[in-house]
Amino acid sequence: MIKPRPRRGGGRPTLADVARKAGVGAITVSRALREPERVSEDLRRQIQAAVDELGYVPDPNARALASARAEVFGVLVPSLTNNVFAEVVRGIYDSLSAGPFRIQLGNTHYSGLEEERLLQVFGPQRPAALIVAGIDQTAASRHLLEKAGCPVVQVMEIGSDPVDMMVGFSHFEGGKAAAEHLIEAGYRRIGFLGARMDPRSQRRLAGYRAAMEAAGLFDPRLVTTTPVPSSVTLGRELFRDALAKAPTLDGVFCNNDDIALGALFECHRASIAVPKTIGIVGFNDLDMMEVAFPSVTSVRTHRYEIGRRAVAMALAAIAGERPAERVVDLGFELRRRESTAR
Secondary structure (H helix, E strand, O other): OOOOOOOOOOOOOOHHHHHHHHOOOHHHHHHHHHOHHHOOHHHHHHHHHHHHHHOOOOOHHHHOOOOOOOOEEEEEEOOOOOHHHHHHHHHHHHHHOOOOOEEEEEEOOOOHHHHHHHHHHHHHHOOOEEEEEOOOOOHHHHHHHHOOOOOEEEEOOOOOOOOOEEEEOOHHHHHHHHHHHHHHOOOOOEEEEEEOOOHHHHHHHHHHHHHHHHOOOOOHHHEEEEOOOOOHHHHHHHHHHHHHHOOOOOEEEEOOHHHHHHHHHHHHHOOOOOOOOOEEEEEEOOHHHHHOOOOOEEEEEOHHHHHHHHHHHHHHHHOOOOOOOOEEEOOEEEEOOHHHOO
C-alpha cells in the first residue's frame, strides 16, 4: 500500500498537486475524477496513481463550485441505534451508493432544538438535498428548511402541509388498525403501552383511542405510558403497571416491538397464556416478531422503501423533474400472528 506523501507545510493535497504529480492539467484531473469515461484508461491510471500516492480526497464542497451545490445529501434522523431509522438510512445509502452524492448524517436525539442546530450547520454547506424524519419541526427548523434552496423530503410520516415533499404513512391509522384488530379478535379490555411518546407514538395512541371510543370500550385507566426511552425491559415493567391498574386487562397494543416483546416475556414469567388470556400487538414488525414464541402480531412499516423513495423524489427534483405527487403514502400492513389468534 502506497502511503500518502506529506505535503510541504502539512496541508491536505489539492487538485493542483495531483495535476503536477500526474503531469497533466487540473481540468483533466477534475474530468477524470468526475467523469472517468471521458478520459482514456491509461490517463485514468496515471491520475489515480498520483491520487493514491498523495492521498488526495476530493472536497465535495469545492466540487460544487460549478453547480453552487455540494454533492451531499443531508440526512437528519432522531436515532442511529433504533432499528426503525437504521433501515430508512440503509435505504438512503443503497440508493446513493452508485452515484456522485455523499451523505452527511445528523442525529437529532429526538430533540427539536438539536434539529435546529444541525440544520444551521448543514445550511451553509449548501447540500444538494435534505431528508428529515418527521413532520413536527419547530417554527425555526421549518423556516430553515423552507429557505434551504434545495429539495427537502420529510420521511416516516404523512401530513397535509409538507415543507416540500413527503413520504411515509399514517401513524394514526396504524394505531387504529391495531386496536380494531384486537377488538375484532374478541378482546375488550385492551390497553395501550407506550414509551418515549414522541409525536409518532402520540398519533398511534390517538388512533388506538379512536378505535376504542368507536367501540364504546375506551377507559383512560387502560393507557400506560412513559417518556423514558423504549426497551424490552421497560415493556415488561409497563405491562406489570398496566395489570396493576386494570387487572381485567385482556389485550395490549404496544407503541413499538420492544415494548411488545417485553410484555410477552412478562406473560411467560407470570404464566399468562398468550393469546388465550392476553392478546399482544406491536408496531413496526421487526424480525424478532416473527421468530418470537408465540409469534407476535405487529404493524409492518415499509422503512427501507421510504428511504429509497425519498432519494428518488429528491433526485427527480434535482434533475428538474419534481414529482407531481408531493405527499406519498406507502401505507402499512397488519401482520396477524399467533399472539392474537384465539
